[in-house]
Amino acid sequence: MRSTDRRAAVLWLNAVAGLGSAKINKLTAEIPPEELYACPEKYFGKAKELIGEAAAKLRFGKSDPKPVEDIMRTLEASGADYIVRGDAEYPASLENIFNPPAIIYYKGDVSLLKSRCLGVVGTREPSMYGRQCTEKFVSALVKLKLTIVSGLARGVDAVAHRTALMNDGKTVAVVATGIDVVFPASNAVLCDDISRNGLVVTEYAPGTPALAYNFPERNRIISGLSAGVLVTEAGLKSGSLITADCAVKQGKELFIIPSAVNSPRGAGGNRLLKSLQGAMVLSPDDVAEALGVCAAPDEPASAMQLDFTEERILDALSFSEVSFDDLLSITGLGVSDLNALLVRMELNGLIRKLENNYYGV
């Protein structure tokens, strides 16, 4: 049920009056939003009781409904829309967390909010190891039809989104700015890709710039949407530790990939691991098992006809990452033939080229 009045009212509270989810939730728990919208003066006293001085914001624009329609039109023009609590599209997963978002602006396929989601977060400056782990886990898990939820930040977030899209998986970006703002700007293309092939959501009104205090608050939505949160690499002060914290508080599964004990980039994740003990995961299967999703029965890769040499390469790579020079001696091929073969295998998604002329699966 999509009540137009109710939707307009919540939009008005958020985008015109400038109230956040916490205050909107408090108000709407006591006062039906439609009535509040229609006649703010009547409820002013009560509102003051509920949300204190911020109630003054309700006076703003009370008699003029035009701004709300303006905002609706702008949203529509930019291909965005919004849902509020109580709408059919609003996911149950968010209803159950502390302080559910009162309104969700979105671009893309909103039904993804109700799909089975996994949050993937981590440092903005991943090491090579962190990047590889992110790629490895995400590419394996999207094949099990998990939707990857992350925060569109630089680093692990961007890698997670991109890897999901590259593997034809679904991904949701929960951003901490207005739906019409992209932060960081370097991810503009990625954001555009996600909005076309996945979903971008936010609880902040259009035009909201990147504000430091919104980012940690946004993290509760990432964990809230997800059945579990995977921390691929996190430093001691990483914001992804906040997401991990939210996940624990919301009773979600938490998965942490261990890092080398001497790596400052993974120190935060390792500390968390130490305090949680059981959360350590070593392969994508660990995560799949904990979440109760099983491997798809027929992998497209196995349907492909592999010749003897390709089998040998895959065999060798299944144990560890192997350098180009070692592959030369394993396969007995010439440099140019091996080069050509590896490129074709990579394009077919069988292997991956790593740094320093190494290859892996």
Place this chain on the structure above:
Amino acid sequence: MLASIKSYALDGLNGYPVDIEVDTQKGVASFEIVGLPSTAVKEARNRVRAAIRNSYFDFTPKRTTVNLAPADMKKEGSAFDFPIAVGFLAGTEQISAERLNEFVMLGELSLDGSLRRISGVMPILISALQKGYKKFIIPEGNAAEASYIRGIEVYAPRNLADACAFLGGLKEIAPVKHRLYSSVAAVNKYDVDLKYVKGQTLAKRALEIAVSGGHNLLMCGTAGAGKTLLAKCIPTIMPDMTFEEAIETTKIHSVAGILDPEEGMVTVRPFRSPHHTASLMSLIGGGSKSVCGEVSLAHNGVLFLDEMPEYNKKTLETLRQPIEDGVVTVTRVARSIEYPARFMLVASMNPCPCGNYGSRDKNKQCTCTYAERKRYAGKISGPLLDRIDLYVTVDGVEYDELRSAPAGESSADVKARVERARAIQRERFSEEKIHVNAEMNNRLIEKYCKLDVASEKLLEQAFRRYSLSARSVTRILKVARTVADIDGRENITVNDLAEAIRFKTREPGNEID
């Protein structure tokens, strides 16, 4: 009395005749040089005076005027000392003027009267020969570079006195003996060889492809991995310079004054590695004298930029035009000079400022921040990177491999394949005015880089997967053509294309998220 001597001067790489008129009259003693002389030319008067006296001729002060015609071109250098001195001696009737107009004379004088080596003799002789001058007198030190030019008669006396005796018919000097280029070209003069480079199979393959088709190459790797050594091996696998190429390069080196006096000819392909503090002018050429830069000195050879991101960004960007055109036009207010600059660009860089990004060594982990890496990578602009056909990572060699691996292929073996690939290209482009695959334009790519169905499919797959640009695709096609040429295949196969794609895509660590 008036004497007139023929000499020659250079404008860029082209010479033009200069008539040196020396007029000596009675009157107040003076020695004036007119006709736009530069400081070095004006100073000739002091050298000429001392040289004449120290050669036991008479230099009684007279009213002397030296005119360098044409008077509207600025004359540089010290090559007019010798003809001015001869003109003075003829003007004062100390030597006979009979045979003077047979010769073109060039040379700097030392105070003791001996003739010193000058720069730019090779291009002067070539352009003078084209204008029909056949007989020259040049310093002994320049004899070697003159010896390769057929159809001229060159005399190279040691000093002014000998030259005058020769001109007066009192002494015979044998003309410089003609030397054959082939007698000096075939000798291997390199002190590096690919067989001494252990491991690095991929990098060696990239070198072979790059050299075969004249493609530009970027090597990325940690410090000490062997990038510079590999780069130094490039001349050893490049095809021998043809006589025409050798002459082209020698002309430039002669003008720059860096020619080996014994050799007299550039017989090995130049390998220029300007330091990363190099200024824009020193790299491209220019300045008030419009000198040629490193890109021209590297003509027909290799321009190696070690630690590419350390170069001044603006300096790097100016390379874009010579890379595309193979020629540099230095334009100043007074004149505009064209220097050839057809070089193969080979660059090296570290993966990040600390040099350890992506290293497999547990003790060598990268400590750079995202911002540092991004800044470092950003120093080389996209358009410049786009002009590079092959990227290769040079990985550090393990100790075992370093000490025990059998010697690899020698440079001579690789060179034989390169020569074969080049021969195919020469035949293919015999009507097209280009030499190598790298120089193909879109029309030629269309004509010579046809793909079969499977290759088309692979290219499309790669285009999407690696987000290639249109320019990257044309570069890949050219490299694929070269890979096919190395194996002597007429058509590009899927494997050729795949290998070209492999070398055009960068390592995962170099993409910045």
